Amino acid sequence: MQRDALSQAQLAGERLYHFHGGLRLRHNKKISCETPVEKLPLATRYFVPLLQHTGREAEPLVAAGQKILKGEQLGCFRHLGSDCVHAPTSGTVTAIANHPISHPSGAEGRCIVIKPDGLDEWQTLDANEDWEQASPATLREIIGRSGIVGLGGAVFPTGYKVRQASERGIHTLILNGSECEPYISCDEMLMREQPDSIILGARILQKAVGANRTVIAIEDQMGVVYTALSEAVKNSGASGIDIVKVTTIYPEGGEKQLIKVLTGLEVPSGGRPTDLGLLCQNVATATAVARAVVEGKPLIERTVTVTGNGVRKPRNLLAQIGTPISNLIDQCGGYAPGAVRLILGGPMMGYALSSDSNPVIKAANCILVLTEDDIRPPQPEMPCIRCGECARVCPALLLPQSLNWSVRSGLWDDARDFGLSDCIECGCCDFVCPSHIPLVDWFRFGKSELKLLGLERDTAEAARQRFEARETRLERLKQERKQRIEEKKRALRNDSEKQKKIAAAIERARSRQGKDS
């Protein structure tokens, strides 16, 4: 069985399959694809958050007042090995201060505030033009220290992923260019404009993890992209790179859904694509890898789609991480009349931002500005009528209505058994629910709770181990002390000289007692 799955996974892309559920949504991508990607001019201030992905904050490596060059390390995630955040431009660190960090919590977090000097001067770059001579381990090391994360939205550190993948053994690299969420077009524009860089990144990644094949998955509606990428593959002279068109159904760009489409196999619950010998990376991540290895430039900028009816000129921008979002909006001609909501990410999975002073982060693939007309008026929630629509569209093959009940009643064991942690929060169930139940809100809450419960269990387990270790230590010390006293007593008994003295002392005491009485 295991072998069958592996050989089937090796045929990724040869035959296309379907995943369960999903929705055909209006793309709304054209409006932001009409002009080429524009580079954003320097901002007056950059706010680089130390928290860029789930998990802990990076530790700052710079201090206020320090002069820095473009690409210099600003902070480091020690717990992830060597992953870092880097300076988007040269200038001075004016402060490490709290600022909104573009996080669904809407909370503030520590940001490194940079005042640019206008020179935009790179630090000395460690370029590797002849990367083909470098060993896979070296490539992985460069990827690890360049601050590259999955740019599709999950922002999982690529260095970590690649390291794990190379240990597990990978046969096929999948580059995910099927950007299925409506409005978002940054990957499409990237594939149109920089196909060579993507192919280069694919070849580097392929070597870094020891894969022998690459499958680039794009949507069937991206005609221009197919030609551009095929041309780039031909020019690079590389073999073993296939481009596959998949049907545009939301959310086929999800990692597990794409793998299902390409191989017909399901990534096991709680498992990773590496279990099938596959590694999935976003196309933008591949260009970031190419830039990091060949030019020595860390990840400090990304393509961001600024779109929606709420901006005057929707387009794609090349923006530095840390640029305030207001700068991007200005570059697109400002807000259109009636703009009411600012969303980071797409319409299905994004979250609303409270202010446009929030910075661009590594996860920011899209900034969507919606007008009153675009938003469904808030509908009152009605009771579940068990129509089963949610289960019909769920791409993770879950039963959202059952999950809804378990999560609302706090039945966490049930929720776990029903596969709550496999929910990808795609929003399909929410979209079709005739009772307007905010299912994804509940599932996000439930997933957080499950995670916290797990954390609590881990800390309790650690405390138990420490407690037991202490108990055994105290017991050991007690025994040792007892033994020492025993030994001393024994030594005393065996020492005839001392025994004589003791006997004499007892005798003296007795005779004195006799005199007294």
Added chain:
Amino acid sequence: MLIAILSITVLGILFGLGLGWAAGKFRVDSDPVVDQINAVLPQTQCGQCNFPGCRPYAAAIAADEAGINQCPPGGETVIQALADLLGVEALALNPENGAEQAKTVAVIDEAICIGCTLCIQACPVDAILGASKLMHTVIEAECTGCDLCLPPCPVDCIEMVVKAPAPGEWAWPRPVTDTAREHAQSLPVGAA
């Protein structure tokens, strides 16, 4: 007849030896029920249940010498989990043992600490670091917030502070939704 007696005797000896061997080989050192109860308890080792630690309390529950409602750090969740595990009725937390509170960690005011090591000896999970006549400090990640270091401190330099979640530990809040009925009630009369 003889064959029957012999064969039964041989079988008896064989099974006896097998069982004797298995009893030694698959010996269960600790009571599995106590282990299961202990796994549910929050392991703060605070002693508020009147037992010197979570495991002794677990043993007492297993022996039916203590109620399942004596663990304030665990609160309602633990009582419910214990009730499910043991198949008994869930009870309200016994107020004699204390009330459920937010998670805290101990913080030593290092300017006042005289380095007496008394708190180090009191800490059930070795979360305080220091040496005689040298400053002590709490390893925050290991502190269970049991309060046991407070009474022995001769200079009252330890304070319990509520543990603040780091931004990475942020959790999605419970959705606030108005149901159709609430929504209808919030509308002005005659609007529907």
